[in-house]
């Protein structure tokens with residue numbers, strides 16, 4: 001799966017960055033994180049399979065959208081929504097070939 005290097009979410013452009021490892025403040029391993037101040041969506045190389053990676057990417061984008069337009073979504077809702085949205089896009093083959101073309 002090839003993700004874009006930048007994504008525009010609302011008025012802001014986020015850089016999509018790969019990192020070796022991500023940890024939360026309590027040292028829990030994370031697959032992704034978004035930083036609205038720096039304008040970065042960071043993804044851990046620990047994201048193995050494509051479905052997991054896409055889910056993580058969409059999850060972090062939803063956080064950015066949530067912040068951008070103040071949707072008021074909590075973590076659990078973002079988690080469930082990203083899971084369903086990922087399945088919807090994959091199951092209905094709605095992703096561009098350029099994303100699905102390996103790499």
Ligand SMILES: [Zn+2]
Nearest residue numbers: 059063075078
């Ligand atoms: Zn989250």
